[in-house]
Amino acid sequence: MLAPAASATTTTAKDGDVVLSVENLSLDFRLRTEVLHAARDVSFKLRRGKTLCLVGESGSGKSVTARALMRIIDRNGAIAGGRIVLSGEKGDVDIAQLDERSRELLAIRGGRIGLIFQEPMSSLSPVHTIGSQIIEAVRLHTRMDKRRARERTVELLRQVEIPDPEQMVDRYTFEFSGGMRQRAMIAMALAADPEVLIADEPTTALDVTTQAEILDLIKRLQVSRGMAMLLITHDMGVVAEVADEVAVMHFGRIVEFGPVDAIFHDPRHAYTRRLLDSTVKLEQNRRAMTRPETASAPRIVLSARNLTKVYGAARSWFGGAGYAVKAVDDVSFDLHAGENLGIVGESGSGKTTLGRMLLRTVEPTSGTVTFFGDAGPLEVTGLSRRGLRGFHRQVRLVFQDPFASLNPRMTIRDIVGDPLVVTHGLGGKALDRRVSELLELVGLDPAMRERYPHAFSGGQRQRIGIARALALDPKIIIADEATAALDVSIRAQILDLLLDIQKRLGLSFIFISHDISVVRYFCDRVAVMHRGRLVELGPAEQICTAPQQAYTKSLISAVPNPDPRHKRMLHRTRFTS
Amino acid sequence: MLRYVIKRIFYMIPTLFGLSLIAFMIIQLPPGDYVTSMIASMQDSGANVDPRQIERLREIYGFNDPIWVQYLKWIGGILFRGDFGYSFEWNRPVADLIWERMGSTLAISVASLLFVWAVALPIGIYSAVRRHSVGDYVFTFIGFIGLAVPNFILALTLMYLSYRYFGQSVGGLFSPEYVEAPWSWGKFVDLLNHLWIPIIVIGTSGTAALIRVLRANLTDELHKPYVITAKAKGLPEHRVVLKYPVRIALNPFVSAIGWVLPELVSGVTITAIVLNLPTAGPLLLRALISQDMYLAGSFILLMGVLTLIGMLVSDLLLALLDPRIRFT
Amino acid sequence: MTAHTFIDGAPETGPATTPLKPGTGPGDTAAAGQWRLIWYKFSRNRLALVSGWVILFFCFVGLFAEFLAPSVPDASRPQFTNAPPQQLGLFVTGPDGSSRFQLHVTGYAMQVDPASLRRTYVADPDQVVPVGLFVPGAPYRMWGLFDTNIHLLGPLSPGDTMYLLGTDRLGRDLLTRLVYGTRISMSIGLVGVCISLLLGVVLGAVSGFYGGVVDTVIQRIIEVISSMPTIPLWLGLAAAIPLSWSPLTVYFVITLIVSLFGWTGLAREVRGRFFALRGEDFVTAAKLDGSSERRVIFRHILPSLTSHILAVVTLALPTMIVAETALSFLGIGLKAPIVSWGVLLQEAQNVRTIANAPWQLVWPAGAVVLTVLAYNFLGDGLRDAADPYES
16 A cells, blocks of 8 residues: 555665765855855755655755755845755756756656645645646656556545545545645655655644644654655754654754754754754643742632534525534633643634633623622623723733734834823823833843834744733733744743742733643643543643543644654554544 | 625626606706707798697607606606607607617627727736836837827728728718618728727726736736736746736726717717717717707617626626636 | 764854845834835835836826916917917027027917918918926916916017917917916816715725625615616716806716715725725724724724725826816717816817827827826835735
8 A cells, every 4th residue: 555656666775775865065045235144055865765855944945955955945045055956866966056947957856756735725726626737747747648547646645644535536636634734745756756855844833633643644754765864843852753864954954953852962063952952841740830829729710611613503694504503612620829821722622712712702692701809799791892901901911923913003102001001091101111020020021011013933923912902900811822933942932031930929820722731731631622522631740640531532643752862653543533 | 606696797787777857857958848949940941830739749759747857757658669769850750760770889889898808808918017117118009099099080080091001981980872871891991991080089098097007907917926827826927917917907997888888879879979979979979969859869778778788797707707707 | 874964054044145235134124014014115106106206296286287387278369270389499499590598489470271261270380489487378277366478488579379289270389278277177086086085995994894784785886876877877867967067067076976986886895805804813803902882993993994095095086087078078068168188188189180180189099198197106016015014
């Protein structure tokens, strides 16, 4: 089932032979006012049956390097030097020297080197069927007629474990889910039996469990076909699970290269160490260290009972079938004073909708939310508009996207001060003073308050968002994927900041995230959501190391472990609902 | 797909209704009615006008009924009997006068639309793929000129040039010797000789606008990930561009019919007035000036209906082109 | 076993770049507000800048029309009907071969066509008509406020002719009429656009902010209006204007007609932006901060719209100008004694006129084309710069 249909690989090639050799590759891009050296003297080798991981943060140049291997470069870029040598039965070819329109290059693309990358949503044509796109790939590199090409396509879809391949061949891209689209892309990349597979962040946009499935599949296909693989990622956990060799890239240079064990357990370059530190750091439960010791049982500050949200139950105009989606299904939990409650789940689990329902930016279909503030219990679900405004002073929201959550046309002073202006009518010097206080609290220089958001980095903007949330002295803060859009090294900083503020101001947090390690770092208790239902609720340590429920077990075991000596993901438990 | 078609047609009905209201309202706007202007011209020529005769005329023509009754009578006549009313100036039923004219209006509009598409598509693709090249700048410049010069000025200029340098008899669709002659190859060639000016004049601004739309959309699409996927498969560049991003950028191109078609019909109207073509335009102007109510209203209504049908066709074409629309 | 290699030295702090032009790099825009950033982006577009100047020039001409024109629009000299333009020259060669500076135009010599016995005037290079700046000429009332008779450019002796762009069929100076026409044609656009602006922004905002039934109804109305071909509509409405109304009233009604059908584009744009912004995080944040709906609209959403509205309005102005020109050209818009570019074109309607006196077509048409081009470039530039935060 996993063997290639045609034997494109020779029998004399052995595992470990060098298939693609990159020597001193340099890439330059002409920008408006400067030349950007995106890659400088990059060298590495890809071997049959082995996986090389190219790792780095955003802006490191890893994606442009990978695409340059197939000579796919933006119009304003060029190869400034170096060789890309592809070895095979017919000898060596220097890809860097080939003419851009030559037949040879077109034959190499897809025929000898295959490419899959992230964003499966927009990486496939939305107006063509999946089958037609794969058949095209097959017929480009083999001499098959339409019927045989279609048979081969169905066979490929079966190999990538897409159910019911005979039917799915004629479906359009938007009828596939994210994981299935990625499988289709893999099928397309493997259509002509390439010797090298380049995977550019193939699982970044996928859920944890889907990511495990896809990586598993890719690994198995690579081994059975004897391909060399270049995997590009920024996730050190994935690197530890999948790589044989690792190259660390930073601002266009490879700063460290070596076998995976050496990189993880004996990092030499300071940047590598920094990367590992931020990742490994999130493997502990920092919260346990900062949590204050309380003797008495903590009181409840927020209570949710039987919250449910149903979308779209009406029948449509012309007698189409009515459909109802239960985004959140009968969820109940309590938040205690001074506690960090994590709500974790994959996409479609309903965690974001749950957070919005607590604030009533989305109205619950049924269920109640009760807030236990200074003035006694407050039935949030029944509040009027005015009452709701009072509630929103006590329970505030930190958003996910640092770029979209700040109004680009207002100064920082205006943004952070807006709640103060609206609620307390502050102005002038008093407003300035309070805004400066808040900015200092989140670690920003108050002198920068006259600047606009575009002058700040992602991490700084998130701090501004936190300052805005703190402006009205709230009791509870709901953080909706507050660290998802940040680089790994910044994430830990923001989380530490939140823990620090919590200690000073005595807040409680509801932390919504899809990232298990972040939740483990930050939270006391964790609630796991799956398809709208609350599957398990318990202490963070227990959930993350010894979960009880089947779904939670599959979720936790699918999280890649950044330690190549203790691989977890490939031995995970699977969950079928 | 059938459901989508039915839904679109269903949504068209209130728009048609609104259209007929507007057309009717325009007719009613001028103070007085045909009888008034008839009386004025009779008085000018010195004839005597009997007040009782005027009243009888008003009764016969139905000018004394309340407004909404007049509207219902008019719309009812059109829908149920194909009766568009009576033209007082020409003394014939309106239906006789308009079909031939509307036919040629339709023909020229469609011809212009095809011309616009045929010219805008390759130029738009070229401009997007070879951005900032010499060809791109030249086409953009010509395009802007096309956009900026109003139809009638272009018509006048081309007419003058054709008269001066090609010695052609300008105006109308046929030279004087061919007007009454039966159809022949010579007549057809003569028709083409006269047709090129109106089609270029009418089509220019639409072409320029569509080139800009296509260029902008295609440029956006060329940077999307699926184009890289197509390249990575090993497709040569021209196939990459034509099969994938062009297909998607065609969407706004096709739906642009929605606003290009009204422009074209407008263009036909005013160009026909300048070049004296036998289409709806000149007749409409005359009817408006002399307040020949039924004729004017019918023209305006039919022109609106023409564009609405065009927009329906454009929506259906779009659904054929883009499966996403059919499925949601 | 693969080797374990690494680079010496501390990690770099930023991407490696080589500046192309010395001393260039990202400027200090940290404290720059929305309008400053829009200006930076706009001013990089040379074409749009030049177009802006052109438009300002036309506005200037329209404003000071009476002073800038060499004469008054109805002053006619029957002997000089359809006279060709006179060339402006700077230097005069005297009989002794020396040249001295004297602003002048070449005069006319009369020719009689033997076949038709028609008098025509042709340019005679030997005749010199001295002209000067700030000369007294035909009296006029500046802005209807005070009387004077000083013109910027005119013949030194009052009986001479100075027809820089030729004359029309009644012997009136085309340049003067063109300058006066600038005032009418440019201002029609402005009045009409204000009405369109009001209708478009209000209806678009209501439609976009409230959504639901209100939105559907307004959308249907917009669809009905925008699916009608404009010219037949304009013809219909313009022909309905009673002949007895004064030219000024006709002027206002024409602008009203044109703007009644021009607001749909603006409404669609405003509605689209409202929809897009409604779902933005910062709008949700503003609501959670306690802002009332009114404050959210005016303080948070509207500032994001202003630059887009400006761009759309600038692109709608040429439509107004062309509309008025078209209607007047057909004879159902503005009429004499009002002078506009359309009225000037109306007098150059047939091929024979153009063949004999092409300047009567070229100059008014040129003015229209130049203005429309300039507005289009300007509007395009504004639209590209309207959202300075798109990277």
